[in-house]
Amino acid sequence: MKNRSIRIKVSLALLLLPLVSFAQDAGSAGNPQNFWENAFGSIVLLAGAIVVLAALIAIVKLFNIIVKMEELRVLREKGVEEIVEKYKQPEESWWKKFMKSATQYVPVEKEEDIMFDHEYDGIRELDNRLPPWWLWMFYASIIFAAVYWTYYHIADGPSLIDEYNKDMEVAQAKIDEYLATKADAIDENTVTLLTDEESLAMGQSTFETLCMPCHGMNGEGNSIGPNLTDDYWLHGCGVKNVFKTIKNGVIEKGMQSWKDQLRPVEIQRVASYIVFKLHGSNPENAKEPQGELCTPDEAEGGGATPAEANPDEAPGEEDTE
Helix, strand or coil, X not given: CHHHHHHHHHHHHHHHHHHHHHHHHHHHCCCHHHHHHHHHHHHHHHHHHHHHHHHHHHHHHHHHHHHHHHHHHHHHHHCCHHHHHHHHCCXXXXXXXXXXXXXXXXXXXXXXHHEXXXXXXXXXXXXXXXXXXXXXXXXXXXXXXXHHHHHHHHCCCCCHHHHHXXXXXXXXXXXXXXXXXXXXXXXXXXXXXXXXXXXXHHHHHHHHHHXXXXXXXXXXXXXXXXXXXXXXXXXXXXXXXXXXXXHHCEHHHCECCCCCCCCHHHHHHHHHHHHHHHCCCCCCCCCCCCCEECCHHHHCCCCCCHHHHCCCCCCCCCCCC
């Protein structure tokens, strides 16, 4: 009978395969103009296939029940009562078997077997075993402690200080990444003067690469660009005015805009190098002063440039930085 049940299940599955294949072919057929019609038809066919499959499963279940009832009837006719009773008992699930082995609990009806003889105020004590799951965790914690001690205190495992330093490096990398994104948000209104050696060195490198042809290696100026080392400025002194001039340029005077070639933070470094390093350096062969007298300290607030303060005065050569 068991073999017959298996054969029936396989036959029903084979009968169902053509229906599923037909539904798949119908869903993939057609052209883009009637796509939604084919999609709806495919859904209907798939729903029908699911209904048929559910019906077939129900039929198989019913058939299994009938087969088991027939087996019980045959056993009863043979008088094998013990086999019948055992057959009636449902097989325990794997979960129940696992819980029994994990807890090893004692049923209430058998608690007398593990009861201690003594009692206190009518309270008696059971001699229960420790739950195996608790013992497993206890043994696992011992093994973990041994491995941990060996790795971190005997072998070359990282110490708490090493892990702290590593976490700090990761945090600093995230801070640097964040500051890099904020650096591109700098403009002529928010720019500040940089005085650290690293930023000034990078500003000097950019100046010697891009600004030197018009302003000289030391900012002394030449036939094209003005002197950047004295106290006379054509478009304002101070890091904010210099940043603005580098960023936007002055096209009519031959000073190009560098905002498309340099990031805001790079412009900030160049402007800081000019204001903090080149200004007041008094290089040899410096070009004659041009513009209005102004010191960077006077313009740190981002006030009006000398040209804006004296619009009637004609400017001289353009200060590119």
